[in-house]
Amino acid sequence: MEQNGEKVIEVKNVKKVYRMGRERILAVDDVSFEIYKGEFCCLLGTSGSGKSTLLNLMAGIEKLSTGQIIIKGKNIHKMSEKGLAKFRQRYLGFVFQSYNLINSMTALENVELPLVFKKVRPRSREKMAREMLTSVGLGKRMRHRPKEMSGGQQQRVGIARAFVAKPEIVFADEPTGNLDTRTTKEVMNIIKDIAKKNNQTIVMVTHDRSLAQYADKIIHILDGKIQEVEVVDREEICEVNAAEAAQQPEVKAVTVEEAISKLNQEQENIKEQVEIL
Template sequence: MEDLIVLNNLRKVYRMGDEKIIALDNVSLSIRKEEFICLLGTSGSGKSTLLNMMAGLEKPTKGEITIGKYPIHKMNERDVTKFRQKYVGFVFQSYNLIPTLSALENVSLGLTFQGIPKAKREKMAKQMLIDVGLEKRLHHKPSEMSGGQQQRVSIARAFVGKPQIVFADEPTGNLDTRTTLEIMNLITGMAYEFKQTLIIVTHDVEIADYAHRVVYLRDGHIEKITENENIIKGAVN
């Protein structure tokens, strides 16, 4: 399988007054198409910064990020935004749903920016919510749903456009153990079904069991990379 994401000598330095904080230091990594990668490390290890770099949410201080034919590190904000709308989905720890919108409206909103007609995007959003088990919550707002249900809406929003890449930043961080397993099975099951590349950030070693490779980060460096021989393969309910 060919490489989809290639990182070359990434470095990210933040400045706080006179202090210089090195979040990433000469990180290089290649990720293949349809591969599931887990970025594992404690708080402050650089894992979320690395994900944000790949997603084009932050610019590197130095280094190169190439996704397919796109040099993300060279692209301006407008072009990166267009790239994300077309090729990328996100699942966040805090769900990031719009509180005034229903589940259906939250999921269909992203399709608006792709120029999809209203009737079609609502049909796509409804089917995706059914797929994640929320057929009875289509018109509920986030405040009317549990944490697990809100995360299912977030997953539906990330996958509805069938993006090539899905980035998940601590997607189970606010969930109990049972719901965590349900959500991980759902995320990985859908990624398998749609033949997507999945990058998950976590500090939970059990989440790493779902990944083809686990990238261990410490103090802004890749400490080691391991391959999983017995991968847990999730399935869509």
């Protein structure tokens, strides 16, 4: 992805220090990077690397120790709690590993929730929630409650809730951590397709390198520090895939008559082998 567009997130010399008694733990250590509009950015690292802490800092959930985090031109750590809450409602969406659905509500009601806080009228928000659930493949599950759905279905509800208000930025913290391989691919494709359609920015935390391949930019984190920023060249990937496809054996098209003739010949061969036995 070309990096000549709008910067939506700027992280500047950010540090996060936790104090446990006399011990000082440096969870995020002087980190700086930029994320552009429409970019899918992955924070990749092992457990304890500081990636989730960094995501929480970017979302304003935790307070940084030093540095700056600027989102949409606003220094979020200089905002009041009320101002930050309004900012999140307007610009941010969240997808969580544990789904964070309200069990007493249906899928439709869970997805409507962000629109309630945005004071969207009941008829409009129900229509928007229905369309969003249909787009993630849950058109027939709208009246089901979380306990009546599989993990993959619950995460689809979580994705629908995160995207229903069309936030400019969506933060996803290990969004497929509780899912099997097949469902993981389905969920990742849904996230990527919706974001691409609406030119939304995704910031995803994961420890799984295979999931990082969905991203345009991969920020490798270890011990609270950035080890490498890897920008994925989608055009190069397409060229590699095309080259690999060109090396595959040519598949010759046959007519129906040729196929029937071949089948009859195989049956004759089998008959001869049976007679020999």
